[in-house]
Amino acid sequence: MFKHIMVPVDLAHAGQLDKALTCASDLAKLYGAKVTYVAVTAGTPGSVAHNPKEFAEKLDAFAADQAKAHGIDASAHAVTSHDPTVDLDPTLLKAMTETGADLVVMGSHVPNITDYIWPSNGGTIAGHAKVTVMVVR
Numbered sequence: 001m002f003k004h005i006m007v008p009v010d011l012a013h014a015g016q017l018d019k020a021l022t023c024a025s026d027l028a029k030l031y032g033a034k035v036t037y038v039a040v041t042a043g044t045p046g047s048v049a050h051n052p053k054e055f056a057e058k059l060d061a062f063a064a065d066q067a068k069a070h071g072i073d074a075s076a077h078a079v080t081s082h083d084p085t086v087d088l089d090p091t092l093l094k095a096m097t098e099t100g101a102d103l104v105v106m107g108s109h110v111p112n113i114t115d116y117i118w119p120s121n122g123g124t125i126a127g128h129a130k131v132t133v134m135v136v137r
Contacts, residue, residue: 004033011048
C-alpha cells in the first residue's frame with residue numbers, strides 16, 4: 001500500500017518521538033516501505049549542530065540507528081532553511097515531493113489553547129499535503 005514513508009524529526013527532541021518512530025517503523029515493515037527521516041535546520045549554529053554539514057551527519061547517524069534498531073530500510077534528508085521556525089511547514093511540504101513519500105508519519109502534541117491562535121505543524125501538514133498524513137500523539 002505505501003512504498004515510501006517520510007518522518008519529520010526534531011533532533012533536539014528525538015526522545016519525545018518514540019510513538020511516531022515506532023508507528024513509522026511498524027508500517028514500513030508491514031508494507032516493505034522505505035523510511036526517510038526529514039529534519040530542518042538553520043545555516044547558523046544551533047543546539048544540535050554547529051553547521052548544516054554537522055547537522056546532516058547527525059541526521060544520517062539517527063537514520064542508521066533507527067534502521068538497525070527496527071530492521072528497516074531508512075535514510076536521512078536534511079534541509080537547511082533561512083528560518084526553520086517560520087519555514088517549517090512549507091519546507092516539510094516541499095520535502096514530501098523531494099523524497100517521493102506517499103505517507104507522512106509525524107508526532108504531535110495534545111492540542112491546547114495556543115492551537116486556536118497558531119496552528120500545529122501536524123494540522124497544517126495534514127491539511128495541505130497531497131499524500132496521506134498520520135499524526136501520532
